[in-house]
Amino acid sequence: VTDYHRRTTCRCCKNGDLTQVLDLGLMPPANAFLKREDFDAEKRYPLTLAYCRDCALIQVPDVVDPSVLFNSAYAYETGVSVPMVEHFKRYAEEAVFPLVSKDDLVVDIGGNDGTLLSFGHAKVITANNVLAHVDDVVDFLRGVRHLLADDGTFIFEVHWVKDLLDRTGYDQIYHEHLCYFSLYSLTRMLDAAGLEIFDAEIVPMHGRSLRVKACKSRVECVKGATQSYHDILAAELVAGLDKADPYIAFGHRVEAKRHVLRDLLYDLKDGGAVIIGYGAPAKGTTLLNYCGIGPETLDCVVDTSPLKQGRYVPGVHVPVVGPELLDSDRIDYVLLLSWNYADYILEKEKELRDAGTKFILPFPEISVV
Numbered sequence: 001v002t003d004y005h006r007r008t009t010c011r012c013c014k015n016g017d018l019t020q021v022l023d024l025g026l027m028p029p030a031n032a033f034l035k036r037e038d039f040d041a042e043k044r045y046p047l048t049l050a051y052c053r054d055c056a057l058i059q060v061p062d063v064v065d066p067s068v069l070f071n072s073a074y075a076y077e078t079g080v081s082v083p084m085v086e087h088f089k090r091y092a093e094e095a096v097f098p099l100v101s102k103d104d105l106v107v108d109i110g111g112n113d114g115t116l117l118s119f120g121h122a123k124v125i126t127a128n129n130v131l132a133h134v135d136d137v138v139d140f141l142r143g144v145r146h147l148l149a150d151d152g153t154f155i156f157e158v159h160w161v162k163d164l165l166d167r168t169g170y171d172q173i174y175h176e177h178l179c180y181f182s183l184y185s186l187t188r189m190l191d192a193a194g195l196e197i198f199d200a201e202i203v204p205m206h207g208r209s210l211r212v213k214a215c216k217s218r219v220e221c222v223k224g225a226t227q228s229y230h231d232i233l234a235a236e237l238v239a240g241l242d243k244a245d246p247y248i249a250f251g252h253r254v255e256a257k258r259h260v261l262r263d264l265l266y267d268l269k270d271g272g273a274v275i276i277g278y279g280a281p282a283k284g285t286t287l288l289n290y291c292g293i294g295p296e297t298l299d300c301v302v303d304t305s306p307l308k309q310g311r312y313v314p315g316v317h318v319p320v321v322g323p324e325l326l327d328s329d330r331i332d333y334v335l336l337l338s339w340n341y342a343d344y345i346l347e348k349e350k351e352l353r354d355a356g357t358k359f360i361l362p363f364p365e366i367s368v369v
């Protein structure tokens, strides 16, 4: 097989000693929503999580060729998610606008809907939810440094590995997400590319994400890191995120959680309940495949994206339908796969809930509301 390989060394420090902390089994590409005629040709690849004993980076060593992950069936658009659009509006207002004046160049890398590329030196470079997707991430960061003006700022957001651990959020793990960052591991990674982090804050995206600011590292540029940076780093060290133990414990909790969710859903189904899924995010693919929840348990998954409707969830082949189903059929339970928007969705579906439909939240604790 040429479209898959497993790294034996760390993608950050290259010479690291990788320790496997979780094995999610064989997984299909999480965003490859299928047509029925594609079922036979569907491929699955190993998906594991490893800890580097050298630089403390948590990573997926299983690399699937990007042409497989991001092919024409790829079904993810930032613009269809209302909370995501609001998040990036605030991001621009709070983080970017204060740093630039009218004629400054701002470059957004991997902006998903519309990438702006330029060869001038940029006052601000942003890259949100991008770093985790890059296999040779240090090389990518060297490119950022090359493009950045000497007094420029590189701002990026990544999902925070402590959030993954705290909620046992294994559904965030899929082949597109090659790294899971702590501020501790990021500091070392950016340093390897000649960049220096001077600020970090926690923002409510995908649970909790890190918004990080960095500049070119050089002797005369001693900005001094902010208190917020030091506070987050201290919290990580208290949690032992520079050691293997919390990640190994995470792996054990994931296995236990799989059994709890599966037993709950199987029992409800045995009792005659009608259960559907809500939202068809990539993390839903990981959750359903890892827990073995297919069409015999979930009648369907509703999703607002026209790219996914009429298709099937990778691996488990649960059909994806439009939200109009919510008005027409009797639904006893809804498994909320887009749990990161739980507040927004529970409010939006108040009518459904008032009519007696219960929502099952798989994270942070499995709960029924």
Ligand SMILES: [Zn+2]
Binding pocket: 010, 011, 012, 013, 014, 015, 016, 017, 052, 053, 054, 055, 056, 057
């Ligand atoms: Zn390493």
